[in-house]
């Protein structure tokens with residue numbers, strides 16, 4: 001399973017990238033706002049840092065304008081994935097940009113039928129938002145499971161990119177279902193290593209090691 005980082009924070013991306021944990025990056029208008037950076041500048045820096053796909057989102061609502069924005073974003077670097085919303089205009093932009101050779105990530109997916117449309121429009125990635133579904137008492141992971149089944153039934157190439165991840169359990173569940181990619185905030189990715197028994201075990205080993213009076217170096 002690939003790990004994408006869901007942020008436009010260069011320092012946070014660089015820290016995880018140094019650990020070999022970054023297969024790609026996703027951004028959105030809210031994350032660009034949070035970064036306080038210019039979208040074109042920060043996206044270019046991220047693309048230079050990370051070799052995998054970097055999603056940059058269009059903000060137009062009409063297909064022709066989305067296509068124009070997508071073409072401009074795609075020129076930033078070869079590893080740009082143009083992000084478009086799951087509307088008919090977004091699907092039209094997806095088809096056009098995909099036909100032109102760009103990677104496209106179709107975002108704001110909340111149903112299996114929407115995911116089916118994105119695959120038929122040639123999307124490289126579909127981004128179902130599990131956390132936002134959980135927020136309204138709908139099981140986000142059930143959607144991931146349904147999309148996995150549908151894509152496998154028809155051998156669609158579109159990768160399932162599980163988005164709106166809030167907890168480490170979302171990542172475990174996505175991996176068990178066989179999602180292709182997860183995108184998570186840096187804080188959630190860092191929590192993957194945490195376990196109280198690891199901390200307790202290490203504490204015990206360190207205490208006993210001190211009693212040996214030995215050094216390795």
Ligand code: E4P
Nearest residue numbers: 006026028127132163164165
């Ligand atoms: C990723 O592509 C999405 O933009 C992101 O995961 C949304 O997460 P949120 O629901 O926490 O805003």
